[in-house]
Amino acid sequence: MQPASPQFWRRLTVGGKLMLITVLFAVSIAVLLAGTVSALRTQETMAAHSDAMGRQRFLVARYYIDVMQTAQGVPADFQSVKRIFDANVASMLTGGSVITDLDGYRQVLLPAAPTGEIERLLREQQEAMARLEAGLNRFLALPPEARADPAVIEEMVQLRKGVTARADEATRLFVRNAQEESQAMLGMMVALGIVAVLLGAAGVLLISRSIVRPLQDCVRLARAIADGDLRQQPLPVRSGDEVGRLMAAFNDMLEGLRAITAETRGTAGHLATSVQEILASIQQQASSTREQAAAVQEITTTVEEIGQSAQQVAEMAREVGSNADAIAGTGQHGLQAVQEAAAAMEAIRSQTESVAETIVALSERTQAIGEIISTVNEISEQSNLVALNAAIEAAGAGEQGRRFAVVANEIKALADQAKEATRQVRGILEQTQRNISTSVLLTEEALKRAGAGRDKALAAETVIRQMAGGVQETSGSFQQVVGATGQQQIGLEQIAQGLQQIRQASVQAASGTDQLAKAAESLSQLGGTLTRLMEKYRL
Incomplete structure (x- = not known):
């Protein structure tokens, strides 16, 4: 005592x-x-x-x-x-x-x-x-x-x-x-x-x-402490007066600075690691976005080619209808004309089968587009998650992370826009798929009618009088083919517009990821600066 x-x-x-x-x-x-x-x-x-x-x-x-x-x-x-x-x-x-x-x-x-x-x-x-x-x-x-x-x-x-x-x-x-x-x-x-x-x-x-x-x-x-040496021992407090309270306050300040420095160093290291992870994720997202844009561009080109093919089919159908009308009006070439008509019908059937195959390929491409849209949607959700993580890290960084938080919010907004665009494109694709289904049915009907025209053209070899009726039916069928190809062309134009919107959204997403990458690099430099500043204090 x-x-x-x-x-x-x-x-x-x-x-x-x-x-x-x-x-x-x-x-x-x-x-x-x-x-x-x-x-x-x-x-x-x-x-x-x-x-x-x-x-x-x-x-x-x-x-x-x-x-x-x-x-x-x-x-x-x-x-x-x-x-x-x-x-x-x-x-x-x-x-x-x-x-x-x-x-x-x-x-x-x-x-x-x-x-x-x-x-x-x-x-x-x-x-x-x-x-x-x-x-x-x-x-x-x-x-x-x-x-x-x-x-x-x-x-x-x-x-x-x-x-x-x-x-x-x-x-x-x-x-x-x-x-x-x-x-x-x-x-x-x-x-x-x-x-x-x-x-x-x-x-x-x-x-x-x-x-x-x-x-x-x-x-x-x-x-x-001013020289950065935090390894000092706490001051012995031997009294309860103002000097003792001052020494206790110095000890509390020393412990607080030690804790802040250690926590800041750990936070800086964690920030650097998180920034590297975010940067890698952004780079991966940018690569995926560019691949998506390239795929959309390729799909757009294919759809345009399909539209050109459909236009060619329509023109050929018009030409065949004109030929059928000419056969029905003149009737001078008889069986030879009927054989030519049968050959033309066979060609139409082949073209129709080609159109059907093209439509089926278009349907598969449309499904692929749907998968790509799902991928874009997943990427948008990942972008939202990355933006959320970036906002959390920016909030942890305090005042220095406010610019990073702005970029993270911009990324989230772009991701939401991309998600909304994919939803719209999905709706357009669903409408396009329904139109393609209708075109498949019409094409099948055209195939059947082309076959019937061919049969009638063959029958016209023996029954020339029935040639006019068969040619008339063939002309009507080709008119239906022209209408179906017109509808198909309209659907393809809608698909092209949807793909163009997807491409624009992909370009915007790529631009956003580039900005996010720049912000991540700035945040990485900021973390390095913070680490160098904390190296002044020795624990």
Whole structure:
């Protein structure tokens, strides 16, 4: 368990720490001032005490002189001097006011005797003063001639010297005691000064350890982060003040930058991989779109060729009808004309079979177109999926992916247009297939009628009279063939228009994939730039 004082210091704010250091300095200065004032007052008291004790010698001499003057007939108030002496000694023993000026009665308040030795000397001084008073009273009671006896005067002098000797000894002892107390007070003041210096040094050390040094660590960490070095160890947080919260914030910022850098690097790598995949998919889609456009172009050419063939069939049918009319109108060539008509009918049957085969091939091509349209539809759906993935990646890329998101939306719109075009073309193809089915039926009917015309032409070899009727029927059948080929030609034109729309949609899809490829390349370059930027920060 940690001591309470460091915990208290750690919980303080910077202002609280500075305030506490200031209070400690203020208390130290106040203690020094109080000690100085106390020392001065003590010295003043000691000086007054010493002065009062020194004045006791003066009072003894004054008392002695006043008594001698009274003995010589000069009146003097020696009793008041004696009372002041006694009062001063009593105040020095127990503490109290001491008179230091006989004229103005100026008083000084003194404490009791500081030591037992001084108290003993003061009591001896009282006793000596009492003996001096008794001796002087006896001296005053002697007749004048006896007072002049040298032995008596010498006795009084010795009594006075006994009092003054004890007063001097008490004064010297008090001065020595005052000097010792002054030395002790000086030592205490020095100790207080040392304590104040130590407190100041401790305050400076605490400020350095709790504020300056952590701030230097924060500056070092900030410079390392600015240089891209995120491998720094977290700062040790040892307090809960503003500096500690600043260090904790630096640690959180370091961890956040590490996480952001790592995530950004991973995202950049994932973005590069995704862009490569999207680019490959776009290139594949572009290749498929170009193949689709080529296939549509080939189908369009084939349909145009079928239309030309149908037109040729119609022209041939008209020519055959004209020939039949000529045969029916002239009837001059007879059997030879009928044989030629039979041969022509055989040729018509062959042509009709060729037309039927062509129509069947057209039906197969139409089915192939349907499959191609399904493929285009699947490609459109894949384009929608790619555009969705691209939009997700652009959203993950943030601000830098907004251009890519625009391109992805454009691709999705083009894919939707292609899908709508394929739906329309599918409807056209379904109508075309129905028309082709009708053309197949009509062609089969034409084949049957061509066969019947051939049979009638053969019968005309024996029955020339029936030639006109057979030729007439043949002419009608060829008129039907002309009508059927006309309808077939209309259907082929519709198929050609649908294929042209498919081709235009394929061209638009190819253009969109090219734009998407360029956007993917730009996004790839952006990912590379982001990776290079993140390489500045070392984890």
